[in-house]
Amino acid sequence: MRLPGTRYQEPGWEEVRKLLGQCSLALLRAARLTLGLDDYVDGMARQLRAQRRSARAQASGNSYGDSVLELALALVYELRARAADWDALCAALAAEGDGIADALLRKKANDMYALLRDKVDADNYQAACGRPCSPNRIYAYRMLDTAYGEIARLFAGWEQHRAQVGAILGRAIDGGVPIEVRQLRAIGDCRPEWLLRWSETLERYTGTIGPLHTRSKRFASLKTSPDKIGAMLREIGEYEALSANRDHDWLQDLDDASVWMEDYWRVLQAAGDATPGPDRILEAREDEFAPADDEQAAPAPDDLPDAAADAGRQARLETIAATVSLPPGYMLAAARAEDRQSWAARTMAGDGLAVRLAVYARLLGPDDDSFPDAWRDPASGELPTMQQLAALAEVSLPTLRKRRDAAIARLQAATLLKGG
Template sequence: MRLPGTRYQEPGWEQVRKLLGQASVQMLRTLAPHELQDPALLDRYVDETGALLHACRHTARAAAAGNSYGDSVGELALSLLYELPVQPAFWQAFLATLETELARSGAFWQQPAGEGMLRKKVNDLYAGLRDRIDADGYMVATGRSCTPNRIYTYRMLDTAYGEIAALFADWQAHSAQVGAILGRELQGIPIEVRQMKSIAGCKADWVIAWSATLEQFSGAAGPLHTRSKRFASLKNSPDKIAAMLAEIGEYEQLSANQDSAETFRSDAGEAGIWLEDYWRVLHASEQYEQDGGDSGPDQLLMAEAGEYESEADGAAVPDSEQAAEAGAEADRVDLHAAWAEPDETTRMLEQQRASAVSLPPGYLSLARLAQHAGSRMLGILAQESLPIRLAVYHKLLGVADDSYPDVWLDPATGELPTLQQLAALDGISMPTLRKRRNEAIDKLYAARPSGAA
């Protein structure tokens, strides 16, 4: 679930909770009972637990995504830990539960069987703290009042929507419960199954009915129908439920671009493709002028579309589709070498060279596939090896550019391989690499339209 200003309400919270529990148990199980009264215990806990979290920052759990805003599980765990001194009431409540259990069962946290109980109390500590922090963040982001209980309610409604969506998706196996939620006997696939595309399309009446059906179909009372007073008034306020569902859905839609890398992938090569198109238009403009046409940009664009007629004799410009087809055929011939896969022996040699310079074994094969098919630069340098072409980019655009495909980059640095690595990939010396790179750049300059920068 996403809400403005919140960071801990998404599925990554489960891993944050486990990481905090793991580090906290490791620190707390060494405490002597009398140390619970030490005023400096909170500072000691934060320091030692923070050091444990920092030490495991490279583990798979800590490095995993904690939310859709780019925070890792380890980062979220550390930031929540460091909120404790700012919200000491949560720590005092935690110590009170330890002392209560100490009076009843002794120093349970020092016993192997007591680790589960200690972990449960740590989980309760951070569950309350995260809702307090997210409620404060929500108020700052929206200017509306919010409490930890309201955050809890948002989360309950989001969970309810997930359960209802799962029932709707498998409605044939749960036809009786789905019928009870919709308030009618099902006759074929219900239209609501196709209509509810997101939480914004979930109706408050369905949530209330779903909660009412849980005791019958699962044996446990639904969240709106328990004896707890937390949601007692909510089941009689469908308008409040509807407003909260709509708010969750609206913000999820606004922030949905963070779920997909497609937008960033499409933007990544935009600058490079734009330059290629610019170069192509300059070249076409020069050629059009040499053929006696008007060099105006509007006329050039119309000519490319096959719609412009020369004012001199009224003759139509030759069919652009035929010209494009001929050019594409020439490109296929010129570019064949750029994509040609090497034989098995060469491929194994390439893998060995890549591994020797700390690159993935399949680096060259993947890098070839990522070449932009419409690139004019690739057409000019098709006969050069891939490491030479990358060295040209290295020289002209630098080691890091948004237009580079990810597979061109060294995973260790996030940049193009160094010239030393490229030379090793090509099986040549550094002086030879520089010589061939400079010759390739000279080819590019020689191929540019006259007068072009």
């Protein structure tokens, strides 16, 4: 059963229950039923982790990928926040005395965890949906999901269970496959009247009383409310369909991409050793961004300082470069290696070299093949990190990020202007 926020599902819960019962029995017997809550939780965590390599612990606990061990540990830790459940278990064990049988001890521990499971799932459901939900309602969802599974099993083997299936459908089955058997494809297709009749037939065909026909008042409201049953079945079905994560919509895209790649490689192989001609597209783009004859050239970046006038700043930059594990003279060598007549450099002429390097790293990645060696950090073979560039620019890291983002925005605006 899948519902928003819930994690404990019936197929995996059986293994979670057995693992918790096994560890609880061993721990409580060893401590002679005298553990406090904190000691019990810590001891259970150790017991469960000791079982982490067992087949049961590693088994799948639900359809979301959680293992039995993960679900069991989560429930044990939840017990710290719900001391009343632990107190109820202690009271039940005290009433039985020291001579309590192992089977009864395990059952009482499992009953505590079953109640705790419903409380946890109910709280998570409310947090996910914003709708009120009690532990009893979560238990009712589980019962309906289990009932649907039984009905689907009977429908699948309708020939062997002809009489019971006929009782569920409310009519005798004569001839071939009943149309309802073909119509039942998911829980949302299950009709409330089928579920009510299924519960009624259990005592006749299996000897056990159906969940909707016991003396318990837990499902009393459902027995007289088929509309409520139908709404709950549809809710389970709708969320299961929503969360199934089937990639049917992407299969066609996958096929199209595969065919495109096959065509691409076929064309390349057919070309053989043919010499490719000039790249007209790149030439057109370069012409587009080239400055017009009457366009005043933007001022060149001022990252190449006059050595005599700015010797102090150069010495300071060399010291900073050494502190961030860059070679001395890094800024001077990087500035000399930059193509200052490129469109990007002219557009960002007002920004420092550190900002421009940050822009290039952001747009092209830190290890683009077009970067000159003088720009790269010898230790990594990539552009310096943002922390290194911020130190070289003598600004804080947030300030460098703001300047980098502003420069990228100007580049994008200039690109749109050129394109317009």
